[in-house]
Amino acid sequence: MSYPLDRIRNFAIIAHIDHGKSTLADRMLQRTGLVEPRTFRDQYLDRMDLERERGITIKAQAVRMPFTGADGQDYLLNLIDTPGHVDFAYEVSRAMNACEGAILLVDAAQGMQAQTIANLYVAIEAGLEVIPVLNKIDLPAARPDEIAAEIASLLGGDPDDILAVSAKTGEGVEAVLERIVERVPAPATRDDGFTRALIFDSIYDSYRGVITYVRVVDGELRPRQEIRLAATGFHNEIDELAVLSPEPRPVDRLGPGEVGFFTAAIKEVDQARVGDTVTGHADPAPDPLPGYREPTPMVFSGLYPVDSEDFPDLRDALDRLRLNDASFTFEPESSAALGFGFRCGFLGLLHMEIISERLDREYDIPLVTTAPNVGYEVDLEERTRRPGEDATIRVSNPADLPDPSRIAEIREPVVDAMIITPSAYVGTVMQLCEQRRGSLDSMDYITEERVELRYALPLAEIVFDFFDRLKSGTRGYASLDYEPSGLTVADLVRVDILLNGEPVDAFSAIVHREKAYEYGKAMVARLKELIPRQMFDVPVQAAIGAKIIARETIKARRKDVLAKCYGGDVTRKRKLLEKQKEGKRKMKAVGAVEIPQEAFVAALSVGQD
């Protein structure tokens, strides 16, 4: 059935990570009778294996729920559950673009955290009606009154007006649904005769091609309709038009305000870009909807097959992964040490981990992953520019950093970071930020006990182990959110690592000059631990240019033979050696040195403080 505009409510659930978004969505699904008890499972909308294993949401999910309000009217609610992790913040922005309202869920024990506030600002900016809701009031540690006051002081309004629920027990969920009906504005439409639908997600499916998720803004979509995608010009007939409720259910029309998906024999996600407008092919809307920027990669790392023969397979695998994840980028590169591979860009470390895990799981290609780094911009000395070379180059692989004599200026990415911490830990947090070259922008007491700090920090200083340090320094109480804020000039140098006197490009890192010495020392010590003893002595050195700044030696292995042959039991001995051989196959031979995969990400575990 189709709903009149004033009966439709589109809303997202936004919150800090783990504050219970997906669990609240569960209760709503059950309350509206969409999921039978027999098929129900916790965090129903977290469908991917990785989401279920990690207990987090990675992809936003939209569901359509019919709901009969207390006023006796039938409403159509479109819910979008969003991820909380900062790497996937762009998913939240997309989701909000398809909604008129947002439930801002706050854990009543933890209170507002960095992503609560960050998401709140995004929602306000997107012009959404924000409905704050306290969650987890069943917890003994819940402090609903206090937290309600905190929220009210930030959002305005009456603390008593803030709804409190337990997504776990279902208490209070009914009231939230009523409030959505009551407060979230019905979608607006222009009614100018054109069709406009916003693409907020697209997923590749090997059977049906790209599945495009849309929110219709103006006009309507129907099966067999000739549509056109404004930005790419792609046009075709809609095959399948459906809604998720929460399982796919075909519909014969999506009208203004409605959310659903279609297929149209689209071969690549790049043809149906998120943010693009779906319009009529015969009568395209002259003014497509304002879209949004694709997120740009924040960290880069090299992916190399251990066995060079796997290179084409790796390319295929990356191509296929990208079909489903346009936020990840890759381009071929080569390394003297590792051969041919790809420089891949990710939104953050979690994103990188997820991609590597999927490669490992779905494609089973033994890989070496190099330590991640951020991307730099380098202005070249005018007189050293080669014909055809740009004045400014981008460096996403430290090995590509030009010789210092050719560099006029290096710029590194910086972020605006927001840290929320109990006031008792302000000193610790400030110290940590200073060690990481941060500069304080502001400090606000949200309440007497809770402080919001804003720092400008180099991305390279926070994207790797900063969060862990922050957590351990504040007994888990501080939270962090950040967004990119451009590039600034910095005094950076490249530290190279030499094995056996030969530089191993995959180990090079760009670090701040003042930290280079310490980094080099820590790195060679770590490599000495990680690289097993070889048949020969292997010197490990760190160098800036020609200058050696640190050195260790991995002593040759002195004994590698079993004393006995166990009488005639050759089988046992052979199996032992076959196992060793298997272990070797997982290592990368660089020159005469066998390097285990962990060593290539050693920089990640090198303490910088």
Add this chain to the structure above:
Amino acid sequence: MPAAPSPRQRAAEAPGPPVGSRAAEAPDPHAARGAGEAPAPGVYVHVPFCAHRCGYCNFAVDVGADAGLRRRYTDGVLAHLAAVAEAGPRALAPQTHHGGEAPGPGWPVLGSVFVGGGTPTLLDPGDLARLLTGLVEALPLAADAEVTVEANPETVDEASLATLAAAGCTRVSIGAQAFEPATLAFLDRRHDPEAPARAAADARRAGLASVSLDLIYGVPGQTPEQWEAGLDAALEAGVDHLSCYALTLERNTPYARAVALDGVPAPDDDVAAARMAAAGQRLRRAGLRRYEVSNWARPGHESAHNRMYWRGGDYLALGAAAHGHWQGRRWWNLRPTQRYLARVEAGQAPTGGQEILDEATRRAERLLLGLRTAEGVARAEVTPIDEEAAAALVAGGLLADDGAVLRVTEAGWALADGLAVRLLP
């Protein structure tokens, strides 16, 4: 098969390769064969009984068997032997699908017998002699066949060794392990430090042609001086063969548990490497030649049986838990003594498992076994190998490669397994 009255007589009649008196021959007739040639097959007989289990040992060992069981075991092995001899060698090789009616080939001449343990000398000397005589009667043994019995020092005397010699034993291998009380105690050995030398002297007097001692090095707490003194003591005992084994932490042993739970030190590879190097020097000066990673001998006293293993030879397996190999088939007998006995007493094959080696596996075995030896391994037997790795190892001075044979260098002995792993394709 015609019965033979005595081993010596039998040897004189044995067909096959030229045989002769050991003393008259060149010092090391087997060495002349060099890498690559098929050695004469052998027989391994396992005797699982021990008076107690040493802390480091995870061999197939039964503690606490009474005299009745030991006698029953001797009879069981003899019954097994009779069945194997009767079935002929075809029954041992990998089974081919065709044929079966035609009588198979007869037994080839066997070059060696090794009765190992456990503690074979825990059997009554008469029983052990019966075993040896039984072997000689059932199978064609070469005249110069080497017949070794492994012996714990506290379990033999001149009389018992003379009984073995009369039954055809030519060689004893005595488990000395160490010569100072502290190391023996660490190893949980029950004999006194003088016992090995006494046993070696008894063996000489009993007329055995070769006497060998086993030593263990790298025992935590043993000083370099003690190790060298132990080597001297072994040489003084007048042996012509020495096996020196690095103490190995074996799973499921009291020692492994003590390391894991009580903080008892584990053996250290660097220490072991240093002791191994010291042994190499000391024994060379004494005129012994290292012919395998853990084995040294006066010329002519190399163990033919062990050499047969390292050359990838064929051998029968008798007794519980014994391993055999015949033309690319490896098998092992059931391990618990009782299960083994139940089978052989019922006239059934006591096989516990087997594997058929494919070509690549056979090459891998040739490589890892051949690199343990001074004679090395013929390239023809192991090709293809990782040539890049070979070149690097040659350049690094660990491997010698004359284009036909690969062998470890002096510096490569202690790394032989590492070399094999790297050379595997």
